[in-house]
Amino acid sequence: MRVTKRDYKDEYNKFQSGGVQKKRRALRNKNRRKMEAGGRVSKGDGMDIHHVGNTMKVISASENRGKKTGSVGDIRARGGKK
Secondary structure: OOOOOOOHHHHHHHHOOOHHHHHHHHHHHHHHHHHHHHHOOOOOOOOOEEEEEEEEEEEEEHHHHHOOOOOOHHHHHOOOOO
16 A cells, blocks of 8 residues: 655645635634633643534543544544445
8 A cells, every 4th residue: 555645735725725614713713712711721731622513612632533423434434334
Protein backbone atom coordinates (compact mmCIF):
# COMPACT_ATOMS: atom_id res chain seq x y z
CA MET A 1 0.00 0.00 0.00
CA ARG A 2 1.41 3.35 -1.03
CA VAL A 3 0.76 6.31 1.22
CA THR A 4 0.38 9.67 -0.47
CA LYS A 5 0.75 13.04 1.19
CA ARG A 6 -2.41 14.87 2.15
CA ASP A 7 -3.15 17.92 0.06
CA TYR A 8 -4.48 20.28 2.72
CA LYS A 9 -4.85 23.17 0.29
CA ASP A 10 -7.04 21.05 -1.97
CA GLU A 11 -9.13 19.86 0.99
CA TYR A 12 -9.66 23.45 2.09
CA ASN A 13 -10.67 24.53 -1.41
CA LYS A 14 -13.11 21.65 -1.81
CA PHE A 15 -14.75 21.60 1.60
CA GLN A 16 -13.70 24.04 4.30
CA SER A 17 -13.78 27.21 2.22
CA GLY A 18 -17.49 26.81 1.42
CA GLY A 19 -19.89 29.33 2.93
CA VAL A 20 -21.79 26.81 5.04
CA GLN A 21 -18.63 25.37 6.59
CA LYS A 22 -17.27 28.84 7.33
CA LYS A 23 -20.47 29.74 9.19
CA ARG A 24 -20.42 26.50 11.18
CA ARG A 25 -16.76 27.00 12.11
CA ALA A 26 -17.43 30.62 13.09
CA LEU A 27 -20.29 29.49 15.35
CA ARG A 28 -18.11 26.83 17.01
CA ASN A 29 -15.36 29.42 17.60
CA LYS A 30 -17.89 31.90 18.99
CA ASN A 31 -19.26 29.29 21.40
CA ARG A 32 -15.73 28.42 22.55
CA ARG A 33 -14.99 32.12 23.19
CA LYS A 34 -18.21 32.45 25.22
CA MET A 35 -17.19 29.50 27.39
CA GLU A 36 -13.69 30.97 27.84
CA ALA A 37 -15.17 34.33 28.87
CA GLY A 38 -17.38 32.56 31.40
CA GLY A 39 -14.40 30.71 32.87
CA ARG A 40 -15.69 27.26 31.92
CA VAL A 41 -12.70 26.43 29.68
CA SER A 42 -9.29 27.90 29.00
CA LYS A 43 -6.69 27.57 26.29
CA GLY A 44 -4.68 24.37 26.60
CA ASP A 45 -6.87 22.77 29.28
CA GLY A 46 -7.63 19.67 27.19
CA MET A 47 -11.36 20.32 27.18
CA ASP A 48 -13.77 20.52 24.24
CA ILE A 49 -17.17 22.10 23.87
CA HIS A 50 -19.64 19.31 23.07
CA HIS A 51 -22.61 20.60 21.09
CA VAL A 52 -25.86 18.74 21.72
CA GLY A 53 -28.59 20.37 19.68
CA ASN A 54 -28.76 23.96 20.88
CA THR A 55 -27.03 23.23 24.19
CA MET A 56 -23.34 23.00 24.95
CA LYS A 57 -21.39 21.20 27.63
CA VAL A 58 -17.72 20.95 28.50
CA ILE A 59 -16.13 17.50 28.27
CA SER A 60 -12.58 16.23 27.86
CA ALA A 61 -11.19 16.30 24.34
CA SER A 62 -10.45 12.57 24.38
CA GLU A 63 -14.03 11.78 25.37
CA ASN A 64 -15.50 14.12 22.75
CA ARG A 65 -13.30 12.89 19.91
CA GLY A 66 -13.50 9.23 20.86
CA LYS A 67 -17.26 8.85 20.93
CA LYS A 68 -18.66 5.99 18.91
CA THR A 69 -21.43 7.22 16.69
CA GLY A 70 -23.69 5.58 14.18
CA SER A 71 -22.42 7.74 11.33
CA VAL A 72 -21.27 5.96 8.20
CA GLY A 73 -17.77 7.45 8.38
CA ASP A 74 -17.33 6.35 11.98
CA ILE A 75 -18.57 2.84 11.28
CA ARG A 76 -16.13 2.53 8.37
CA ALA A 77 -13.27 3.85 10.50
CA ARG A 78 -13.98 1.13 13.06
CA GLY A 79 -13.98 -1.58 10.38
CA GLY A 80 -17.70 -1.80 9.66
CA LYS A 81 -19.21 -2.19 6.20
CA LYS A 82 -21.80 0.57 5.79
